[in-house]
Amino acid sequence: MLKRINPVLPELILELVLYGLVIQFTGVWFVEDRLRYSTGLWFGIVVAGLMAVNMAVVILDTVELASEKGASRKSALFSAIRYIGVVVAFAVTGIFDLGNLITMFIGVMGLKVAAYLQPFTHKFITKYARRKGELSADKIG
Template sequence: MIKALKRLNEALPGLLLGIAIYGLIVEFAGVWFVSDKLRYTSGLWIGIACAMGMGIHLAMVIEEAVRMGDTGTKRLSFKSVLRYLVVVFVFFIMMYFHLGNLVSAFIGVLGLKVSAYVQPFMHKMIFKDIAPEESTNEQEEEVKL
């Protein structure tokens, strides 16, 4: 499955891992401060699932945009708006059936943004020992010229 995600977008597995780690941190930090722990937890993980779905869909839309080039910008714009409409629909379903806390679900969806900002640093931290720098003095001199 990770290979399929990497085939779609090289950074996608790291993004999804970051969203999951964010969800665990928010879960363990916030569950102690709420009275309704079940609704907090279910809302948070519904939001985390939405964030992961949004990340995968975003990667699919980017890949499609690269394939299509300049044609079909209306279609790509529609898909981007559709992504947010699906999240709003999920929130309405949550509210109607009392499936979770709406605020914690929104905090979960923010995991996509947090993970997008943290992912490059996390990638550097994880892979810094695996792929050492291959720069030589000759390459550095070529860059200076």
């Protein structure tokens, strides 16, 4: 389903999860409150994933409605809703003490890291997929 929205979106979500695992396993040993560290981080990763899906949907809708006048306004509206959603997620986490806000911020910033790494990981994934396809074709023939 995610690939229909944007072909790169599944890779981006995978990179977010891998980023979360790296941050989780490297940082959890250095904090006293491991539960709040972990919940803050994974709340941030979830928020980043939802932001990525929302951005992909908005881009798809904007491209499809490019000829209409309201496309730019709709894109701006959904961007504002996305940012309000992030602020609400941080507020809820902070008010109800559900997790560490710093690690939540680090989790949300994982979207930036994943976006910057995406061209490199895409190249690696496609190279691996081609190699795997060649190996299976050789075994059959």
